[in-house]
Amino acid sequence: MIESVKQHHPKVSEVQIRFWLNQAQTEFARRTRLLEDTTTFSTVADQRYYTFTSIDSRLEEVAELWFDDWSIARLHSRPRKRDSS
Amino acid sequence: MSAKTDALKYAWWIEDEKIALVYADTSNTLDEYSSPSIVKTVTVKGIFTPDEFVSAETSSTAGEAGMTEQCTLPKEFHDAVIAKAVQKGYELKPEAIQLTSYFASQWEKSIIEGKRKANTGGLAQAVVRLVDF
Numbered sequence: 001m002i003e004s005v006k007q008h009h010p011k012v013s014e015v016q017i018r019f020w021l022n023q024a025q026t027e028f029a030r031r032t033r034l035l036e037d038t039t040t041f042s043t044v045a046d047q048r049y050y051t052f053t054s055i056d057s058r059l060e061e062v063a064e065l066w067f068d069d070w071s072i073a074r075l076h077s078r079p080r081k082r083d084s085s
Numbered sequence: 086m087s088a089k090t091d092a093l094k095y096a097w098w099i100e101d102e103k104i105a106l107v108y109a110d111t112s113n114t115l116d117e118y119s120s121p122s123i124v125k126t127v128t129v130k131g132i133f134t135p136d137e138f139v140s141a142e143t144s145s146t147a148g149e150a151g152m153t154e155q156c157t158l159p160k161e162f163h164d165a166v167i168a169k170a171v172q173k174g175y176e177l178k179p180e181a182i183q184l185t186s187y188f189a190s191q192w193e194k195s196i197i198e199g200k201r202k203a204n205t206g207g208l209a210q211a212v213v214r215l216v217d218f
Binding site for chain 1: 092093095096097098099100102103104105106107117118120121122123124125126127128129130131132133134135136137138139156157158159162163165166167169170171173174175192195196199200202203
């Protein structure tokens, strides 16, 4: 892919082209929502929140979740009692 | 209690780009949820961004000239990614700025195709998906 871009911009560095290609593919994936995939993580006892980046740096949106291989329900609002753990 | 019955007492939601996991505590009547006290594997299905391109020096095939990693987007959209990169290059050249519109239109056409592919979900016709924003 770098070579294809270099045909148009022979004087531009590989680092710069790679930066453009990364920007382009990330924007493409975000706008099309084309890359559907799964990832796994292990829970930590008594921990409620898990950041997207700690689970997988590529994770953008969550559609479904399985806990111990069982699909579990999604709450559409947080529980009334707060817990910051 | 069966594994199924137990698992179904868990629930999740999204808050500030975090997944929240809770266990419904049935020992009280306050609608309380506690954080899970057990360690289990959670599988997440969702939308991802592609793997970033890295230099050949930092890839598993170090020493090869140029970039050896493949774009993780479907092959038919590789040209779109190239078109966007080429467009960005022409944006820096005032003498060739008119070329940006051609590559921008190629890019936008591919975005439409990409959305169409994403929305069909492998079926021959489009399916309606509910999306939370």
